[in-house]
Amino acid sequence: MPSPDEHIHPTATGAAAQTVASHSAPTTDGNELVFWSGWFCPFVARAWLALEEKGIPYRASGFLALRSEVAEEYHNAEYKEVNPYKKEPEFLAISPKGLVPAITYRGKPLHESLVICDFLEEAYPDTPSLYPKDPYDRAQVRLAIDLVGKSFLPPFFRLLQSQEPEKQAQALEEVTEALKKYSKKIVGPYYMGSQFTLADIVLAPWVARLPIVEKHRNFSASAVGDKFVQWVKAVQARESFKKILSEEKYYEEIYGRYLRDEAMSEAAKATRAGRAIP
């Protein structure tokens, strides 16, 4: 039986659709990199932000789902819209957990959003860096990444999926606490100051998803603090961020399944079972 998550809106919309369309011509760089993607995914958004920030050429094709003829030509540099919930064998060969984002670089596959971001940083050294130069500052970026992964994401998923008011309240407190910790270190306008780094990218996709928890779970950015509110505004004004946004109503649709605790993604299943998210 197909899982409910297979029936997601099949393509990017709004500004994200335009970004995909504006990358539809073949690239002139030897077509090194393929971006396996889904418009709906915050982890994809991290890799997409990194690609856009770095200006790495990629070709968009707007495929709705992975097809074998697409797989055959996957050495061509393209943005490929994938439905990871279908777990097609061709996609599993590229991304063993069956999760987006993934890339193929010169035909070699890689997965995990942060691994991909770091890979882009190293494979394209002549593009704008996502890390500061100073080693201590770079370590601060890594600490921010660690904080978001360990302290923000697990309660964020619990906040979405919990049905009981006490569990929601507990998760809301944990989300707010994690964001307060993050905010304490924001230099402004971005986490590390004027440079937009991976410390921003790791959390930025959830800026587009905060309206969901504001509307349905009493989340309040101002309860986190003014520094956070200002950071959210700076992220919203960032060109790369605007370029990868789909229309809000489609996020609403996706997250409806999480809010009713019906989502069947690996992350939703792990959250339900009290396991770490993959």
Ligand SMILES: N[C@@H](CCC(=O)N[C@@H](CS)C(=O)NCC(=O)O)C(=O)O
């Ligand atoms: N840790 C992974 C998480 C990626 C992830 O969970 N992607 C979701 C979409 S947002 C996915 O592909 N889900 C398919 C599934 O759960 O079956 C990363 O950072 O790349």
